[in-house]
Amino acid sequence: MMKSAILLPIVAILGATVLSSLFIVDEREKVLVLQFGQVKQVKEDPGLGFKIPLIQEVVRYDARILGLPTTPLEVTMLDDRRLVVDAFARWRITNLIQFREAVGAGGEAQALVGLERILNNAIPEVLGSVDSNRVLSEDRTALMNQIRDIARREAANLGIDVIDVRLTRTDLPEQNLEATFARMRAEREREAVDEIARGNEAAQRVRAAADRTVVELTSDARREADVIRGQADAERNAIYAEAFGQDPEFFAFTRSLTSYERALQSGNSSIVMQPDSEFFDYLRSDSGRGDTPGRAAPATE
Known part of the structure; x- marks a missing residue:
């Protein structure tokens, strides 16, 4: 019993000592003792x-690929335009001993601070040497690769490897953005005024051409109408002359009827003449002027 009472604590102490000397390394970890x-x-x-x-x-340190989103950084381009840029870096620990010596007990958190400082120096160095149009275009892979190479070279002293760097945002500063929008609005308004002016000018040309066409068509139509009217008058006069030559009495009768129609219309001035005037010869006779001997022919106009 005495031996059992002594052995049990010894076994327990040995067991605790053995357990405390063991540790398990996960596949997602790297460990320093x-x-x-x-x-x-x-x-x-x-x-x-x-x-x-x-x-x-x-x-214990994380053996996986880690990410670092940088804080927005204002960069002045080669063309003196300013852009707000932030990036996202992917990195991992490659040398545990060097990493421990560089960051101390701070671990990954301290490494993030150092890596962000490296990126904040590399981004202006690369982007400040090119125009803003190149940064804002889709073809900026070469610029991101240059930033990655600089960051990889500088971060090697921390025992880490920078796998990739991507620019996640390249925007104008807020005050520049508003000024750019105002300039764009002014430019669009100027273009709209120019387009309206060109449209009015084109409309004026179209209206002038249409008015000229109307005048020309009207003049041609009037000229043709005058020609046709003259031809009709000539044809009418020829018919009258032919009819007068064939039957002078009928011609005189029709001319008298025309004179009656014109003279007896409502609204005409009053006519004062003698009842036996030659003007009424065809009205006093059923058969015409021949029934009243000694009378002259009535007026034909």
């Missing part, structure tokens, strides 16, 4: 590891 701040063991493969209890400690 430190002894009084000095690196004693590097464990990058997943599995079971051992350390000295109470003397050594295990520090």
Whole structure:
């Protein structure tokens, strides 16, 4: 019983000591074993590891590819235009010992601070040497690759590898953006005024051409009407002359009827003449002028 009472605590202590000396490395992790701040063991493969209890400690780091979104940075381009730029970097730890020496106990958080500082220096260095049109265009892969190469070279001292850098935003500053919009509006308004002026000028030309065409068509129509009217008058006079030559009495009768029609219309001036005037010869006789001997022919106009 005495032995059992003594052995049980010893076994428990040994068991706790053994358990505290074991650690498990996940496949998503890399591990450093430190002894009084000095690196004693590097464990990058997943599995079971051992350390000295109470003397050594295990520090775990993320073995996956990590991301870093940078804060917006205002950059002046080669053409003196200013752009607000931010980027997104992907990186991972490649050298645990160098990484530990560079960032100390800060770990990944301290590495993010250092990497962002590197990117904030590399972005103006690359973008400040080109025009803004190149940065704003879709063909800016070469610029992002240059930023990545600079960041990779500088971050190698931190024991990390910069895999990729992408520009996520390239916008004008707010005050420049408003000025640009105002300039764009003014330009569009000027273009609209120019288009309206050109439209009015074209409309005036069309109206002038239409008015000229109307005058020409009207003149041609009147000329043709006058020609046709003259031809009709000539044909009418020829018919009258032919009819007069064939039957002078009938011609005199029709001319008298025409004179009656014109003289006896309503609204005409009053006519004062003698009842036996020659003007009424065809009205006093059923058979015409021949029934009243000694009378002259009535007026024919």
